[in-house]
Amino acid sequence: MKKHNFSAGPSILPEFTIEETIKAIQNFAGTGLSILEVSHRSKEFEAVIEEASSLFLELLGAPAGYKVVFVGGGASTQFAYIPQNFMKTKAGYVNTGVWASKAIKEAKLFGEVVDVASSKDKNFNYIPRGYTIPTDLDYLHITTNNTIYGTELKTDIDCPVPLVADMSSDIFSRPIDVSKYAMIYGGAQKNLAPAGVTFVVVKEDLLGKVDRVLPSMVDYRTHIENGSMFNTPPCVIIYSALMTMKWLKNMGGVEVMQRKNIEKAGILYNEIERNKLFVPNVSLEEDRSLMNITFVMNPDYMELEKYFLTFATNRGMDGLKGHRSVGGFRASTYNALPRESVEALVAVMQEFERSH
Amino acid sequence: MKKHNFSAGPSILPEFTIEETIKAIQNFAGTGLSILEVSHRSKEFEAVIEEASSLFLELLGAPAGYKVVFVGGGASTQFAYIPQNFMKTKAGYVNTGVWASKAIKEAKLFGEVVDVASSKDKNFNYIPRGYTIPTDLDYLHITTNNTIYGTELKTDIDCPVPLVADMSSDIFSRPIDVSKYAMIYGGAQKNLAPAGVTFVVVKEDLLGKVDRVLPSMVDYRTHIENGSMFNTPPCVIIYSALMTMKWLKNMGGVEVMQRKNIEKAGILYNEIERNKLFVPNVSLEEDRSLMNITFVMNPDYMELEKYFLTFATNRGMDGLKGHRSVGGFRASTYNALPRESVEALVAVMQEFERSH
Numbered sequence: 009m010k011k012h013n014f015s016a017g018p019s020i021l022p023e024f025t026i027e028e029t030i031k032a033i034q035n036f037a038g039t040g041l042s043i044l045e046v047s048h049r050s051k052e053f054e055a056v057i058e059e060a061s062s063l064f065l066e067l068l069g070a071p072a073g074y075k076v077v078f079v080g081g082g083a084s085t086q087f088a089y090i091p092q093n094f095m096k097t098k099a100g101y102v103n104t105g106v107w108a109s110k111a112i113k114e115a116k117l118f119g120e121v122v123d124v125a126s127s128k129d130k131n132f133n134y135i136p137r138g139y140t141i142p143t144d145l146d147y148l149h150i151t152t153n154n155t156i157y158g159t160e161l162k163t164d165i166d167c168p169v170p171l172v173a174d175m176s177s178d179i180f181s182r183p184i185d186v187s188k189y190a191m192i193y194g195g196a197q198k199n200l201a202p203a204g205v206t207f208v209v210v211k212e213d214l215l216g217k218v219d220r221v222l223p224s225m226v227d228y229r230t231h232i233e234n235g236s237m238f239n240t241p242p243c244v245i246i247y248s249a250l251m252t253m254k255w256l257k258n259m260g261g262v263e264v265m266q267r268k269n270i271e272k273a274g275i276l277y278n279e280i281e282r283n284k285l286f287v288p289n290v291s292l293e294e295d296r297s298l299m300n301i302t303f304v305m306n307p308d309y310m311e312l313e314k315y316f317l318t319f320a321t322n323r324g325m326d327g328l329k330g331h332r333s334v335g336g337f338r339a340s341t342y343n344a345l346p347r348e349s350v351e352a353l354v355a356v357m358q359e360f361e362r363s364h
Numbered sequence: 365m366k367k368h369n370f371s372a373g374p375s376i377l378p379e380f381t382i383e384e385t386i387k388a389i390q391n392f393a394g395t396g397l398s399i400l401e402v403s404h405r406s407k408e409f410e411a412v413i414e415e416a417s418s419l420f421l422e423l424l425g426a427p428a429g430y431k432v433v434f435v436g437g438g439a440s441t442q443f444a445y446i447p448q449n450f451m452k453t454k455a456g457y458v459n460t461g462v463w464a465s466k467a468i469k470e471a472k473l474f475g476e477v478v479d480v481a482s483s484k485d486k487n488f489n490y491i492p493r494g495y496t497i498p499t500d501l502d503y504l505h506i507t508t509n510n511t512i513y514g515t516e517l518k519t520d521i522d523c524p525v526p527l528v529a530d531m532s533s534d535i536f537s538r539p540i541d542v543s544k545y546a547m548i549y550g551g552a553q554k555n556l557a558p559a560g561v562t563f564v565v566v567k568e569d570l571l572g573k574v575d576r577v578l579p580s581m582v583d584y585r586t587h588i589e590n591g592s593m594f595n596t597p598p599c600v601i602i603y604s605a606l607m608t609m610k611w612l613k614n615m616g617g618v619e620v621m622q623r624k625n626i627e628k629a630g631i632l633y634n635e636i637e638r639n640k641l642f643v644p645n646v647s648l649e650e651d652r653s654l655m656n657i658t659f660v661m662n663p664d665y666m667e668l669e670k671y672f673l674t675f676a677t678n679r680g681m682d683g684l685k686g687h688r689s690v691g692g693f694r695a696s697t698y699n700a701l702p703r704e705s706v707e708a709l710v711a712v713m714q715e716f717e718r719s720h
Contacts, residue, residue, distance in 0.1 A: 029389065085437060
């Protein structure tokens, strides 16, 4: 049975990425060695990390002055590194869910945190808008896509202070205006690579402005100066990331991804609206994520919830269970998820509706 | 041409590890999904991380009270995490090279560092002995194997204060008495896995004794409480680590590895001593690493240095170039390196001797 992978992350990757990763594990760049056991200082791997860095910035359309580094430890590690690099006295955070809340918790260890806006009052099922950003903040932190609730900020906001964005789950899903951001970061395990590497895109001239002494690994300048090789990088994960970026470029880049993502999400949201058994978790269309589509049972049919999950799983739909804090279902429709998987899910939803 | 991988790290892994990793990338645990794209919260992956944790402690022979966690970011990240978790006022460090020096640099950010012993006076080509360990230290930090210089502390020292050991490059190479250590840690990319994960074995009751506020990722208790799943772990790297541990257990465990490592190193050190063209970098036999065998040209034949590297490389010997701070050559003979690779290198050294 064909599996359709709707996991929120780690999540579906392009077949090209998987196939090329296997080839490099068998014989990396003609070296006769596996990418799993080749020196990170070999010229062949140095070429990988250099190409991955330049292609990352190219695909993002980053202007001059921005650098990207690949580091280990997950985006959660950055929650504490960001305030250490950027916070002099206070920073603002927009609280749009669990991940934003975790970022806020770590930032409070290093200074004053201003809750600029929050959607906690409605279990984070919308994107706050119309808030005022204080101009005396050292930076404002936002989370552009909220995997758990299925909300997404799909535009680049104007911000009077340096803007730091966690784009773990929507990087490369749409064109962004990088010049509006001081830093963009995220775990790679959604639209980029297997779990195990974090990307940090940063406007270099904003670094080094804080007085506190930074451990070497915390200071982004360490990684920039060393081309992401201050310590041994997660070689095979970065190789996979490069393969995804090559696939992305070959597909036409982020503009094409955005169009496909809008199409896929449109098909599924339409079915959720149409199907009498389901309702969307996010009411406002402009706040609905194109990456994580959350929906719950229509309250009139709540007793069917557990049956639908089994019904869909038995038909090859994987990873559909919603996060416990929202309940219901979540279909993650990242770049690599083909339209046919969305159509297969819609067919399953319709079959379930007919049989109940 | 068959390649013999003498890289210092990332380095040779068992063929079993590579083959099983490829299989799991093709179809992980019968899920129909790749280990590169399966949820870390799937029951199949949760089984992997649980087995990896228990097998790690089993192979080490760790007594009750010790926990292992797998974290990202490399051993270099731990250089700053260790003092944050353990240092109240001062800690001692034994300086046996570049990695120990880097650990010292980070520790100084968090308190007083006592240089308990050092081999810097002779470019770190020996293991300091006979030093006194002050009893008022919060901990003593040692690096058991020094990849660059080819020195190794092959015994478990008696230490009157909690002992923290960086075993990045000799973990699982010999039996150790875990009860003598407060913490054992290291990057996985030598004897365990591809680059991308760090292991931390810690005596749990020593944690939580410091006053400073720790970021969540820094506090080892976070990772223990969450079974290495506080954030998304590097799934495929941990899977590879588990495969190496299964291979190791199947081979007979660390006792068998130690015997094989002594044999392999003996063959190569004997040839270095015998061959008139080469001299060992480390004079004292008891200080010589069984993992990284460093040797240089006999000064009478120094002009041959660059020719030997080419000569050996052309015969399939990979990764033999010595680190720039020592020069000459380095043959890393980790657990997974077969005896035939050492014998092939010896044959090349003898062929080179005959032709000059």
